[in-house]
Amino acid sequence: MGEHPDSALVRRGYEAFNTGDMDTLATMMMADCTFHAPGSSQVSGHHKGRDNVLGLFRKLFELSGGSMRTDLESVCVDGRGHAVAAHKWYAERGDRGIEMKGALFFTIVGGKMADIDECVEDIDEIDAFWGTAE
Template sequence: MSEHPDCALIRRGYEAFGQGDMEKLSTMMTADVIQHMPGSGPLSGHHKGREAVFDLYRRLGEETNGTFNVHLDKLLADGRGHVMSFHTARADRGDRGIEIHEGIFFTIVAGKISDLDVCTEDIEESDSFWA
């Protein structure tokens, strides 16, 4: 059984993110991509446009001294331009660490990621870590 093309796109995106390859990742996103981050922490909210999304990724790295990483667990496609990913995020920040299950609901338009809606298993824990 071969992987759905939308899942393959998201898998390549996770790989590029993990390698810090923003140039490659930028080719997978629309110019007006939006990433929605849950909660009420300093990184929460709507990050609109490729530059704003990459600034979010830069801040994830800076805030955690480069320890932020995700391990992709599963991808699900609906065949209509949506993919759900499930991953475990890990990071250290100051004297705190976090390991938390998250998911992203992706919208894909014309073979590119146009929307990422992040969900987390514990918004309060996530907010506390990023505060």
Template sequence: MGEHPDAAVVRRACTAFQQGDLDTLSTLLTADVMQHVPGDNMISGHHKGRDACMELYRTEFEETGGTLRVDLESVMPDGRGHVISGHHVRAERGNRTLDMKTGLFFTIVGGKITDIDQCVEDIDAINAFWGR
């Protein structure tokens, strides 16, 4: 059996993000996509719309000076439009470092990502890394 189509969309999106290919990534998101980022820091909150999400990703790359590395470890679809992905994230920002497991909960409709909920191993560490 091949990979479930929803899992394939998430895998393509994660690969595009890791490669900094935001053009490809943007084609996998609906115009009204929403990304929810936990914590109380400069990138946390609800990012509504493809443009807002793309700005979030550009900010993450710029603020980490190209050190952001998000290694995909697992992709698990439920067959009903949801996919959970597990990642190992590493980055540097100024004198701060980030090294932790994270997870994303995706909603897929019509072969595109409509919603992304991010979960992190340590919210305090994320807040300290990104600051205000």
């Protein structure tokens, strides 16, 4: 059997993110896509709209000096428009590095990402790493 379309979408999204290919990511999201980032750092919150989600991704790369990357471990789908992707992500910021397990919960509508919820292993650690708005 072939890969489920929702799983393939998520895998392509991770590949595009890791290469900084925002144009490809834009084609994979609905215009009103929302990304929910946990914690209380400068990158936390509800980023509503494709342009704001892409702006968040650009900021992650900017704050990490382009060092941010994710290693996708698995994608599970339910066949009803939901996918869960488990990963480990890495980044450096100044003289500090971070390595953390996490997951994204996707709602997929019409073959596009409509909503993305992020879960992380340690919210306090990511808040300390990303810091408050400068």
